[in-house]
Amino acid sequence: TQSTRPQRLLSAVQKNATRGDPCSVVRAIDDFCRHKEWAMNVGDEKGCILDSVVSEMNPAAVLELGTYCGYSTVRIARLLPPDAKFITLEFNPGFAAIARQVIAWAGLEEKVQLVEGASGDWIPKIKEQFGIKTFDLVFLDHWKDRYLPDTKLMEECGLLRKGSVLLADNVICPGTPDYLEYIRSSPKYESRYFKSHLEYTKVEDGLEKSIFLG
Numbered sequence: 001t002q003s004t005r006p007q008r009l010l011s012a013v014q015k016n017a018t019r020g021d022p023c024s025v026v027r028a029i030d031d032f033c034r035h036k037e038w039a040m041n042v043g044d045e046k047g048c049i050l051d052s053v054v055s056e057m058n059p060a061a062v063l064e065l066g067t068y069c070g071y072s073t074v075r076i077a078r079l080l081p082p083d084a085k086f087i088t089l090e091f092n093p094g095f096a097a098i099a100r101q102v103i104a105w106a107g108l109e110e111k112v113q114l115v116e117g118a119s120g121d122w123i124p125k126i127k128e129q130f131g132i133k134t135f136d137l138v139f140l141d142h143w144k145d146r147y148l149p150d151t152k153l154m155e156e157c158g159l160l161r162k163g164s165v166l167l168a169d170n171v172i173c174p175g176t177p178d179y180l181e182y183i184r185s186s187p188k189y190e191s192r193y194f195k196s197h198l199e200y201t202k203v204e205d206g207l208e209k210s211i212f213l214g
């Protein structure tokens with residue numbers, strides 16, 4: 001039977017990365033996706049911007065929407081303080097199964113809770129299911145047409161507090177025009193665009209960092 005791209009990505013991690021070494025997992029995925037087979041990880045260039053936002057915040061509670069193979073999950077988890085809570089949501093069971101193995105190879109399975117399902121279904125349940133009051137950081141990297149409705153849903157569910165940061169991938173490519181329009185014009189947010197490139201390409205893309213003002 002044919003292997004899937006995520007399976008081939010996992011094989012590259014198991015072949016080229018050192019167990020328990022998150023940086024070697026990140027490097028192995030970037031090498032594979034740059035030289036062998038493109039995949040929709042946030043990548044090394046935008047990944048450095050993600051790293052700087054996470055390091056600057058030292059967040060106690062993080063939500064990632066869109067795990068895929070766990071690349072950004074590993075990038076974030078490796079920088080979190082010991083008792084931080086980190087939830088990552090993945091819709092596709094095949095992707096989730098691969099991500100669990102990538103996260104385990106990095107030795108970070110204790111720091112991450114991977115939940116399978118749709119953001120619209122899970123966001124209203126997070127408070128009670130995981131004992132989380134509010135998130136300090138949300139990384140949006142899932143269906144691009146869900147960024148806006150899910151942001152409004154997180155507001156309604158009281159998951160954001162004054163100072164919570166939303167960091168959104170792909171605001172240019174594939175693009176999230178309704179989200180950008182909302183977040184840049186809303187008095188409830190202070191936004192800044194970090195210009196970069198679509199992972200492993202020369203195409204423009206970027207991250208939008210938005211601070212919830214309450």
Ligand SMILES: O=C(NCCCCc1cc2cnccc2s1)c1cc(-c2ccc(F)cc2)cc(O)c1O
Pocket residue numbers: 040041042065066067068089090091092117118119120141142143144146169170173174198199
């Ligand atoms: O679609 C992208 N990411 C979303 C897929 C995850 C689906 C989920 C839905 C869902 C719902 N609820 C909970 C969890 C989840 S996970 C994506 C696509 C490109 C891209 C692809 C082709 C191309 F030519 C140029 C760019 C680049 C990227 O960086 C991406 O992130």
Ligand SMILES: [Mg+2]
Pocket residue numbers: 040041042141169170
């Ligand atoms: Mg993305």
